[in-house]
Amino acid sequence: xxxxxxxxxxxxxxxxxxxxxxxxxxxxxxxxxxxxxxxxxxxxxxxxxxxxxxxxxxxxxxxxxxxxxxxxxxxxxxxxxxxxxxxxxxxxxxxxxxxxxxxxxxxxxxxxxxxxxxxxxxxxxxxxxxxxxxxxxxxxxxxxxxxxxxxxxxxxxxxxxxxxxxxxxxxxxxxxxxxxxxxxxxxxxxxxxxxxxxxxxxxxxxxxxxxxx
Amino acid sequence: xxxxxxxxxxxxxxxxxxxxxxxxxxxxxxxxxxxxxxxxxxxxxxxxxxxxxxxxxxxxxxxxxxxxxxxxxxxxxxxxxxxxxxxxxxxxxxxxxxxxxxxxxxxxxxxxxxxxxxxxxxxxxxxxxxxxxxxxxxxxxxxxxxxxxxxxxxxxxxxxxxxxxxxxxxxxxxxxxxxxxxxxxxxxxxxxxxxxxxxxxxxxxxxxxxxxxxxxxxxxxxxxxxxxxxxxxxxxxxxxxxxxxxxxxxxxxxxxxxxxxxxxxxxxxxxxxxxxxxxxxxxxxxxxxxxxxxxxxxxxxxxxxxxxxxxxxxxxxxxxxxxxxxxxxxxxxxxxxxxxxxxxxxxxxxxxxxxxxxxxxxxxxxxxxxxxxxxxxxxxxxxxxxxxxxxxxxxxxxxxxxxxxxxxxxxxxxxxxxxxxxxxxxxxxxxxxxxxxxxxxxxxxxxxxxxxxxxxxxxxxxxxxxxxxxxxxxxxxxxxxxxxxxxxxxxxxxx
Numbered sequence: 001x002x003x004x005x006x007x008x009x010x011x012x013x014x015x016x017x018x019x020x021x022x023x024x025x026x027x028x029x030x031x032x033x034x035x036x037x038x039x040x041x042x043x044x045x046x047x048x049x050x051x052x053x054x055x056x057x058x059x060x061x062x063x064x065x066x067x068x069x070x071x072x073x074x075x076x077x078x079x080x081x082x083x084x085x086x087x088x089x090x091x092x093x094x095x096x097x098x099x100x101x102x103x104x105x106x107x108x109x110x111x112x113x114x115x116x117x118x119x120x121x122x123x124x125x126x127x128x129x130x131x132x133x134x135x136x137x138x139x140x141x142x143x144x145x146x147x148x149x150x151x152x153x154x155x156x157x158x159x160x161x162x163x164x165x166x167x168x169x170x171x172x173x174x175x176x177x178x179x180x181x182x183x184x185x186x187x188x189x190x191x192x193x194x195x196x197x198x199x200x201x202x203x204x205x206x207x208x209x210x211x212x213x
Numbered sequence: 214x215x216x217x218x219x220x221x222x223x224x225x226x227x228x229x230x231x232x233x234x235x236x237x238x239x240x241x242x243x244x245x246x247x248x249x250x251x252x253x254x255x256x257x258x259x260x261x262x263x264x265x266x267x268x269x270x271x272x273x274x275x276x277x278x279x280x281x282x283x284x285x286x287x288x289x290x291x292x293x294x295x296x297x298x299x300x301x302x303x304x305x306x307x308x309x310x311x312x313x314x315x316x317x318x319x320x321x322x323x324x325x326x327x328x329x330x331x332x333x334x335x336x337x338x339x340x341x342x343x344x345x346x347x348x349x350x351x352x353x354x355x356x357x358x359x360x361x362x363x364x365x366x367x368x369x370x371x372x373x374x375x376x377x378x379x380x381x382x383x384x385x386x387x388x389x390x391x392x393x394x395x396x397x398x399x400x401x402x403x404x405x406x407x408x409x410x411x412x413x414x415x416x417x418x419x420x421x422x423x424x425x426x427x428x429x430x431x432x433x434x435x436x437x438x439x440x441x442x443x444x445x446x447x448x449x450x451x452x453x454x455x456x457x458x459x460x461x462x463x464x465x466x467x468x469x470x471x472x473x474x475x476x477x478x479x480x481x482x483x484x485x486x487x488x489x490x491x492x493x494x495x496x497x498x499x500x501x502x503x504x505x506x507x508x509x510x511x512x513x514x515x516x517x518x519x520x521x522x523x524x525x526x527x528x529x530x531x532x533x534x535x536x537x538x539x540x541x542x543x544x545x546x547x548x549x550x551x552x553x554x555x556x557x558x559x560x561x562x563x564x565x566x567x568x569x570x571x572x573x574x575x576x577x578x579x580x581x582x583x584x585x586x587x588x589x590x591x592x593x594x595x596x597x598x599x600x601x602x603x604x605x606x607x608x609x610x611x612x613x614x615x616x617x618x619x620x621x622x623x624x625x626x627x628x629x630x631x632x633x634x635x636x637x638x639x640x641x642x643x644x645x646x647x648x649x650x651x652x653x654x655x656x657x658x659x660x661x662x663x664x665x666x667x668x669x670x671x672x673x674x675x676x677x678x679x680x681x682x683x684x685x686x687x688x689x690x691x692x693x694x695x696x697x698x699x700x701x702x703x704x705x706x707x708x
Contacts, residue, residue: 192352
């Protein structure tokens with residue numbers, strides 16, 4: 001007997017007490033929890049996102065669409081970034097004013113190459129105001145999971161208000177589980193040493209979020 | 214210190230030693246009280262906590278009640294998404310599967326995300342025996358591994374170490390495992406974290422095989438979820454060519470939507486954050502993004518035996534948030550090592566004896582590692598009634614009875630060492646069935662109260678060593694009731 005059959009057999013014997021007509025999934029769970037916490041206007045939701053991002057030590061900027069290229073150029077200059085990694089589908093106009101040399105994310109470029117890149121700029125799939133979370137789904141303007149992981153500086157552009165939702169339930173509705181997702185709430189952090197929060201262990205130590213719109 | 218839990222003394226002995234360690238108690242007190250206060254704030258932020266808790270409980274219960282169906286569905290979904298599913302009935306089988314998979318890649322080292330399931334099965338030791346080195350990459354796990362120590366907390370495994378101890382471990386041990394600690398390393402958390410970053414980065418960048426667990430598996434979509442803070446999880450899930458995830462069969466949720474409950478309750482309950490810094494999900498493999506080969510090892514190792522116990526099966530709802538540890542007065546003083554299992558604290562006291570059986574001294578003692586105060590049940594985000602299961606397991610230890618072990622129904626003999634307890638219970642039943650005898654005994658006890666010893670003799674000695682014996686009143690309650698007509702006629706004291 002294979003282990004598969006053995007385990008499934010054990011599960012079925014263990015559940016001998018469960019009646020055949022047990023409550024079906026659709027009725028088994030009361031979903032009377034909230035879809036979002038509190039009523040907010042669109043602007044208040046964006047404001048909450050900015051607050052919660054900053055609370056977890058992400059650096060938050062706000063600008064209009066026309067200002068984005070100059071803001072990006074300024075942030076990269078302040079960081080003294082000589083190279084900037086760009087996902088294949090990122091709007092080219094965004095980096096039109098930046099001096100840093102563009103590095104494309106090529107399939108064959110290994111982790112060591114990524115480690116030498118100064119900064120990475122991506123868009124996002126959705127942002128969650130209540131938790132201060134940005135979610136990347138590997139879309140063309142966000143690139144592969146590794147590019148927002150290995151470089152030490154990540155700038156993420158969020159289009160407001162259309163990419164912002166209030167809550168986790170609303171975010172999950174918008175996301176496709178078939179895609180590889182990365183949820184980021186503030187930069188990498190640890191509390192393993194006497195519960196003192198320290199930013200940046202393995203992921204980017206600096207996360208800057210630009211709310212555009 | 215040995216890296217294994219085998220041969221641990223029973224909880225009372227281990228706890229007695231731990232409680233005498235002042236540094237340990239100070240470290241634990243600081244940590245548990247800090248998290249406890251923060252968690253209360255994080256939970257208070259969401260007004261529907263009670264509803265989320267109930268929904269989490271129901272989702273898990275429903276899944277467990279139909280686990281066979283959801284396991285088959287998960288297997289189909291993962292396979293359809295490009296993953297390869299393996300089934301492991303016990304620790305040995307799981308270890309053999311992983312070791313063979315690593316060998317197939319031709320590699321002799323793996324990077325690991327912190328995983329309780331692989332701790333439970335002793336994967337690192339099993340791989341070492343096959344010539345494969347496993348690098349733990351979570352900062353706390355790294356501290357534990359370098360210190361040749363054992364984890365003592367579900368969420369912060371090195372909670373028992375303070376910054377000075379961590380600095381010493383890094384300075385002494387890092388060079389044995391790779392990049393040495395920087396010269397002149399101080400004990401500030403930021404510097405220590407930086408030393409870990411440098412030490413581990415070279416391993417991440419060259420790793421070809423990653424080993425992980427998962428917090429959730431979605432049956433409907435075949436999606437796996439890892440919730441973490443540091444980014445070491447993302448490194449292990451993203452950079453290697455091969456990913457092997459070892460996951461307990463109880464980690465399933467039916468649908469994608471169910472994550473909306475747990476992604477709200479888990480971070481707030483565990484690290485007291487609105488959301489943990491990083492959550493990664495992956496569904497099979499994705500061309501050009503992440504590992505090209507993904508193996509899922511579904512682990513039983515006592516879970517189906519636990520499922521067979523109608524009272525005890527609720528322990529399988531656990532989402533490993535560790536809130537119960539931080540509120541437990543026993544854990545706070547004894548620390549995680551005293552439990553002699555990967556799962557310490559209140560949840561460990563009900564999970565370990567079910568997963569492993571109560572045959573060993575340590576497992577038979579774990580249901581007693583509690584004051585039954587109920588704080589663990591209050592904080593549990595999936596409402597596991599830990600006190601109920603503790604009492605149930607105590608009864609099993611003392612009385613024996615039918616249980617399931619490795620899929621077979623067996624009848625457990627009463628454990629040794631509880632003779633006095635059984636005798637006392639029999640005597641109590643005899644006395645309560647005979648009011649006359651009870652009255653005579655109580656009167657005798659009252660009259661001889663000045664002669665009673667301060668500690669109990671014989672088997673009761675251990676109990677009274679750490680507790681004051683209750684004082685016998687001058688007059689039995691029933692006599693007082695009769696004499697004063699329930700307190701209405703005369704408030705006088707005993708004659």
